[in-house]
Amino acid sequence: MTELPNLTIMEVDALTDPGAGLNLTDGHARLGLSAEQADIVANLPGMFAAATRRPFRDIEREAHGAFLTAIGQHSAPVGTGRILSCYSSTLATDIVARALPHGARIAILHPTFDNIADLFTTRGLVLQPMSEDQLLQQDWPLPPVRAIVVTHPNNPTGLITPEAHLRSLAEHAARHGQIVIIDASFRGQVRAAQYDTYAILDAAGAEWITIEDTGKLWPVHELKIGMLAYSERNRLPIERAFSESLLAASPVVLQLVTALAADWIAGGYERARDLVERNRTTVREAIEPVGLRLADPRSEISVARVALPEDGPDSSLLYKDILIRGVHVLPCAPFHWAAPEEGLRFIRLSLARPFDVVEAGAAALAASYRDLRVVA
Numbered sequence: 001m002t003e004l005p006n007l008t009i010m011e012v013d014a015l016t017d018p019g020a021g022l023n024l025t026d027g028h029a030r031l032g033l034s035a036e037q038a039d040i041v042a043n044l045p046g047m048f049a050a051a052t053r054r055p056f057r058d059i060e061r062e063a064h065g066a067f068l069t070a071i072g073q074h075s076a077p078v079g080t081g082r083i084l085s086c087y088s089s090t091l092a093t094d095i096v097a098r099a100l101p102h103g104a105r106i107a108i109l110h111p112t113f114d115n116i117a118d119l120f121t122t123r124g125l126v127l128q129p130m131s132e133d134q135l136l137q138q139d140w141p142l143p144p145v146r147a148i149v150v151t152h153p154n155n156p157t158g159l160i161t162p163e164a165h166l167r168s169l170a171e172h173a174a175r176h177g178q179i180v181i182i183d184a185s186f187r188g189q190v191r192a193a194q195y196d197t198y199a200i201l202d203a204a205g206a207e208w209i210t211i212e213d214t215g216k217l218w219p220v221h222e223l224k225i226g227m228l229a230y231s232e233r234n235r236l237p238i239e240r241a242f243s244e245s246l247l248a249a250s251p252v253v254l255q256l257v258t259a260l261a262a263d264w265i266a267g268g269y270e271r272a273r274d275l276v277e278r279n280r281t282t283v284r285e286a287i288e289p290v291g292l293r294l295a296d297p298r299s300e301i302s303v304a305r306v307a308l309p310e311d312g313p314d315s316s317l318l319y320k321d322i323l324i325r326g327v328h329v330l331p332c333a334p335f336h337w338a339a340p341e342e343g344l345r346f347i348r349l350s351l352a353r354p355f356d357v358v359e360a361g362a363a364a365l366a367a368s369y370r371d372l373r374v375v376a
Contacts, residue, residue: 017328021323022361028215040263051250060251084227085225087246087249089213090119091226095228097123100147107145110339111342112151114334147180152182153301156296156335190301209234210227212227214226214227214260216302315331315345317372332346335348
């Protein structure tokens, strides 16, 4: 297998493509603003003015409360000082990685987005894969594993950790002195993922860290916040690691999050979901005639994996051919960070795009696969 760059490099290549190729890589919402969102963005000058006269702590607390309430997290520690606002969820993950003891063993869900594993590896931690089957069977890692990292919902599969399974994990971690770390970056897109994880973690007596992300929900061109929350039982130097990385997130962006969260409750969620599901259907209808299928037909997050038959081209070959056709997608080998060959039979498309972009990208994928099979 030809070694591929990491997923973020491929996403950057798509963003900066001088040929303006179709970008179906990253899971961020790259859409036009709805009328409601446009009205909110039009008030940015007012948000700048408010940022100069209102205390930052009030703006931040309001944003945390609005966003976490909008996604069902009513027991989150809003106003306690145990939610830190970062520029992105990636920065929040790096802060957690630096706060963990150097050389500690960490179990991470497999597959999942590769930069999670990369950040922990870079900070000197020892990684151990935990499969989705292990999660569903509640087969939890034992010490010396120090922390267990779950992506909820998982990217790229859309797997939601069931409520009972999270309770089992939290109780297991509490018994064994482990930390539960949840990357909930896609939580806002899926109602079934919005049960109150904070209540479950606290009731179990677990030490926990949760990373939330506003960047997957709204088309605001990286004006986003990553929220790093941690339990009262936390023993890691998270505040110190945070202070080494930044002073504060933007109070203007925090106000934008507050307003967009209100719109999310008032119909924004349904509008976004309708578009994503229309796009998912379009992908399915484009690929089925050439013998392809959606790998995760029940997934509700804004990406779709396409499963590739064993007797056809793998995703590394397909990725290169589609790129020649001016379409950027993601081959899935890097998601399988501990065993890249397991991802060769999957390729991923983003659905948080205008309908015509997804339609054209899906058609290119189908044509590329059909042509490569003929050549083979």
